[in-house]
Amino acid sequence: MTQAGSNAFSGSAQVPAPDGGGQPGRLMRAEIYEQPAVWTRLLHEGRDAAVRAAAAFRAAEPTQVVLLARGSSDNAAIYGQYLMQIGLHLPAALATPSVHTVYGTPVFPPGACVLAVSQSGASADLVQTLAAARQAGCLTLSITNDPASPLAVGAEAHIPLLAGPERSVAATKTYTSELLALWMFTRAVGGEQPDVPDLATLGEQVLESADSACRLLAERLTGIRRLLAVGRGYAYASAREAALKLMETSYVMTQGLSAADAEHGPVAVLDPQTPLLAFASQGPGTASMASVVAAARAAGAPVEVIGDGTLAGDSLPALLPTDVPPALAPLLEILPAQLLALELAVLGGNDPDRPRGLSKVTSTM
């Protein structure tokens, strides 16, 4: 179908965002390939904001972090939850906004920092909850792609994503820049220099390897209606975000689960028409993937692995380098999943830039 344009973008981080119209998925593809350049910009130009937010955090000496997010940003927040607990030994949990906005009972742990993560910075329930947190005496921080947004302005410190306008409805570059902003912030809180790894080169390499591999996989999987995406630890966020991308662009009903939760029932849905998409790169999380993979094999389900070769799957080659720190793997391992969602959508005759029934800013209360 419309795959001809993809090579033109491969390895190039300077693709201008095209106008709407044209080939289905044109915006999403361009934004997927823009990611390495966005990361480089954020690592350099966002560094001061991350350090300032970390300084505010250290001065306030919060006892824990409450993350506040929806949609793709909620998946980034899950990554942040693991990062802060594992990296900083700091308790971190996700907020339940409806407790505030639907039931009218704002409750925040004493001494908590409330950190909102949002592409638009405009979702009404998050704005309202962040304001309640600030009024309750919590330190409030935010990470958004719009420094003029209510969440950016309403927080005591803000880290901008610097990702440029995101025009595809499916978030790609803002998701990975949220991951990176959370990583930079956490490093700075930990007193480490938010150093500048060469993530852009790694990202370009992964995109280049994944480009044709994911198109071939999409051809192999064309027509599937269901999929189970599984990861563990840091990769749990990747499984959830892959599921969201697949649902919103190619309408494949996908559940994104941790390996442990998958074993408590959901693995029963696996069958020859319901593949397992496993995230497995080096790191302690991957060991617990083995029994989910065994369940998939026993059910005759295709096993597709996005990883560094630690775990063998049916189709994809090792797409990730083996020497990536586990905490940074989520930035890279989501790239093939984004491409898979895009290719499946396009092969299915859908335009992932304009998913049915969705708009870019979702306003919920």
Add this chain to the structure above:
Amino acid sequence: MTQAGSNAFSGSAQVPAPDGGGQPGRLMRAEIYEQPAVWTRLLHEGRDAAVRAAAAFRAAEPTQVVLLARGSSDNAAIYGQYLMQIGLHLPAALATPSVHTVYGTPVFPPGACVLAVSQSGASADLVQTLAAARQAGCLTLSITNDPASPLAVGAEAHIPLLAGPERSVAATKTYTSELLALWMFTRAVGGEQPDVPDLATLGEQVLESADSACRLLAERLTGIRRLLAVGRGYAYASAREAALKLMETSYVMTQGLSAADAEHGPVAVLDPQTPLLAFASQGPGTASMASVVAAARAAGAPVEVIGDGTLAGDSLPALLPTDVPPALAPLLEILPAQLLALELAVLGGNDPDRPRGLSKVTSTM
């Protein structure tokens, strides 16, 4: 198919658990119909344990609650999270066990109470995390169906479910008794007498109305492979638990989401072959269901509503009474979903008592 046995159980709370073998779903059906009697037993015989756990809680003056659970119990824990935040204005969050067991970094908020919820009381990751919490100085509590289990013995106070042996792999009576134990505990912590509402009669009425209605709905939905289950607030737990039941017994790929999260992408999967199952009883959560229902209508998806008539669906009549306190609705609204999962499984030629690839106690680390 094998629906003949169901009327024999209707309205009777004294059905003895049959031996394995025989009709598919015999154990699950018996345990579904046992629930009103189990609730009555727990309300009476479990009251002292709930009061003792609440006394230990009040003495320790915890600043917040961390809930620790997996599978169906994790869905009960989500209910507990809403209950404690809305009812007690007490911050409550779900633990991420892999942070402890996979990454080896136990982190608990200062002054937290850690409450484990588990049918078996034996899951290795929960046992290990609860022990770490106790060693870190947290008050530890547990709710299990086995007073001799490691989680029961390892916690400073324990509330037994008193549900009797659960022999179906799919948890039904232990799920609702976990909800009820959490409600009794929360009431007692709030200083209210854990009074004894006539839940059993309500439960029997719901089961009686739902029995044939859910069988008819299952016939209507036979062959479906995907479903989106949505609730808000307290009913978010019901949506997740309905999804788990449908996945593990009838292998229907079901996502259980809050209405707000559903709008951030997943509603795109709705189509004429992918129904929406909406939980909607009176209470502030239901208002935000309207836009999800509108999205389903626009996509041509069947809309099936488990509720009290507040929101109209395509097939099911109003199955719930309108005067149930919102915090108790989850006990009742899951009953039709359990029956639907059972009937869909049996109509599909599966035995929900022995789902493929699952065993009763799942041990994960």
